[in-house]
Amino acid sequence: MKQHLGRQSGVQKVDVSLIDGKVEVTPKEDGQIDPAQLLKAVHDSGVSVAEMEVTARGKIVKDADGNLALQASPGQSFAIAPNDLLKTVEPLADSPAVVTLRGELYRKPAGKKKAAASAPLKLLILEVQKKE
Amino acid sequence: MNPRKLALLFVLGSVLVPVSQAQIKHIEMRVEGMT
Numbered sequence: 069m070k071q072h073l074g075r076q077s078g079v080q081k082v083d084v085s086l087i088d089g090k091v092e093v094t095p096k097e098d099g100q101i102d103p104a105q106l107l108k109a110v111h112d113s114g115v116s117v118a119e120m121e122v123t124a125r126g127k128i129v130k131d132a133d134g135n136l137a138l139q140a141s142p143g144q145s146f147a148i149a150p151n152d153l154l155k156t157v158e159p160l161a162d163s164p165a166v167v168t169l170r171g172e173l174y175r176k177p178a179g180k181k182k183a184a185a186s187a188p189l190k191l192l193i194l195e196v197q198k199k200e
Numbered sequence: 201m202n203p204r205k206l207a208l209l210f211v212l213g214s215v216l217v218p219v220s221q222a223q224i225k226h227i228e229m230r231v232e233g234m235t
Contacts (some may be wrong), residue, residue, distance in 0.1 A: 069231075069234065084234075086234065087231075089230055089231050089232060089234055090228065090229070090230055091225070091228070091229040091230075091231055092227070092228050092229075093226075093227040093229070094225070095224050095225065095226070095227070098223065099225075101224050101227070103224070103227060106227065106229075107229075108230065110231060114231045114233070115228050115231045115233050115234050116231065116233050116234070117230070117231050117232075118229075118231060118232050119229065119230045120227065120228070120229045120230075121227070121229075122224055122227050122228075123224070123225045123226040123227075123228065124223065124224045124225060125224075126223070127224055132204060134235070140223060140224050140233045141223060141224075144226045151234075168225070176232075189226065
């Protein structure tokens with residue numbers, strides 16, 4: 069799995085802890101990495117992902133339906149799931165301000181042994197680390 | 201340089217630089233079934 073992940077574009081380093089089942093991925097400097105692709109790569113190597121957390125820096129944008137999303141790069145944005153922390157970044161929507169967020173991007177649905185590899189990714193904010 | 205051009209460069213720079221610095225910094229997964 070480590071080799072499989074390491075071959076994905078944008079991956080600089082992969083650390084695997086067999087004891088607690090933790091996999092840490094360090095993106096390359098440009099940060100052009102696709103979490104959905106990583107999720108699929110883990111799945112393809114026969115391992116199930118229970119949860120995925122990301123720390124990302126970007127702008128808060130509003131999509132066509134008025135839902136908020138974090139634009140982590142010009143071509144990549146993640147819809148933000150509603151919670152109390154969303155309210156703290158809501159005023160920054162479509163402003164030039166940049167935020168650094170830590171959030172849960174994927175959690176395996178309860179009661180399912182194997183989750184779908186192509187589950188929609190939604191960012192549930194766990195921590196607002198920085199507003200610039 | 202023309203002050204208007206300078207002002208325009210400043211405005212464009214302040215908008216574009218944060219976007220170019222946007223990125224995913226770290227990813228952590230908890231996996232099951234790993235041997």
